[in-house]
Amino acid sequence: MERVPVLKIGDILLVSIQIDMEDQVALQLQEDLAERIVATGVHGVIIDISALDIVDSFVGRTLATIASVSRVLDAETVVVGMRPAVAITLVELGLSLPGIRTALNVELGIAMLGSREDDGEPEDDEPDPVVVTES
Amino acid sequence: MNDESQRLPVVTDQDVVRVRQLVRTVAVAVKLSLVDQTKLVTAASELARNTLVYGGGGEVEVTRVHNERRGGIRIVFADRGPGIADLDLALTDGYTTGGGLGLGLSGARRLVDEFDIDTEPGKGTTITIVKWCR
Numbered sequence: 001m002e003r004v005p006v007l008k009i010g011d012i013l014l015v016s017i018q019i020d021m022e023d024q025v026a027l028q029l030q031e032d033l034a035e036r037i038v039a040t041g042v043h044g045v046i047i048d049i050s051a052l053d054i055v056d057s058f059v060g061r062t063l064a065t066i067a068s069v070s071r072v073l074d075a076e077t078v079v080v081g082m083r084p085a086v087a088i089t090l091v092e093l094g095l096s097l098p099g100i101r102t103a104l105n106v107e108l109g110i111a112m113l114g115s116r117e118d119d120g121e122p123e124d125d126e127p128d129p130v131v132v133t134e135s
Numbered sequence: 136m137n138d139e140s141q142r143l144p145v146v147t148d149q150d151v152v153r154v155r156q157l158v159r160t161v162a163v164a165v166k167l168s169l170v171d172q173t174k175l176v177t178a179a180s181e182l183a184r185n186t187l188v189y190g191g192g193g194e195v196e197v198t199r200v201h202n203e204r205r206g207g208i209r210i211v212f213a214d215r216g217p218g219i220a221d222l223d224l225a226l227t228d229g230y231t232t233g234g235g236l237g238l239g240l241s242g243a244r245r246l247v248d249e250f251d252i253d254t255e256p257g258k259g260t261t262i263t264i265v266k267w268c269r
Contacts, residue, residue, distance in 0.1 A: 023151070054177045057238045084170075
């Protein structure tokens with residue numbers, strides 16, 4: 001059975017799913033991630049699904065479970081890189097992935113995790129480039 | 136007229152992956168749009184998994200179809216499993232007997248143009264879906 005590699009980069013575990021996963025591979029990833037979070041003590045997980053051309057209810061549920069398990073283990077999960085057609089299909093399928101944070105790419109996902117410092121709420125600490133002045 | 140069908144057994148997890156790949160190949164060949172390809176492959180994945188998990192395995196048949204106006208794909212998922220006792224309930228969002236999300240059947244139906252179920256308790260279930268090019 002194939003296995004999805006989990007990479008540790010600083011305080012983040014990065015997973016890039018590059019294969020069409022059979023269900024057992026997805027379940028294995030869920031277990032591997034939980035173990036690696038505990039072993040490494042990281043506080044963030046990024047799952048890159050930009051190579052996936054579909055996300056069905058099984059994979060969707062697996063992502064949701066990974067996010068929940070990570071949270072219990074004091075790590076925040078961000079799913080990044082979802083293709084537009086996948087997003088449209090997921091919503092029509094009835095899966096809105098509640099409880100999963102998403103970002104458009106790995107870079108934005110890392111930024112999202114970086115802003116987590118105090119609590120789970122993302123904070124925008126950069127000054128707003130657009131200043132609206134009242135006339 | 137319809138072209139020759141391609142058949143795949145659905146007995147393992149790996150077979151579900153093969154079904155997805157075959158459906159995608161045919162969807163590209165009939166020139167479905169990217170979103171429609173994605174919807175069809177997703178629906179096929181849900182239904183092939185149902186064939187495996189609930190039907191105890193079975194067979195999938197993928198056929199290019201044509202009518203006067205356009206082309207499309209017909210996919211038949213057949214098993215000889217326990218059948219579906221209460222079809223209305225099985226088609227309800229969120230209803231599951233398998234510990235899943237209960238979106239497989241109801242969700243797959245929303246993703247395709249035609250959806251037909253033939254089921255009989257004790258005899259098995261056959262689901263036929265069609266997606267047409269726009």
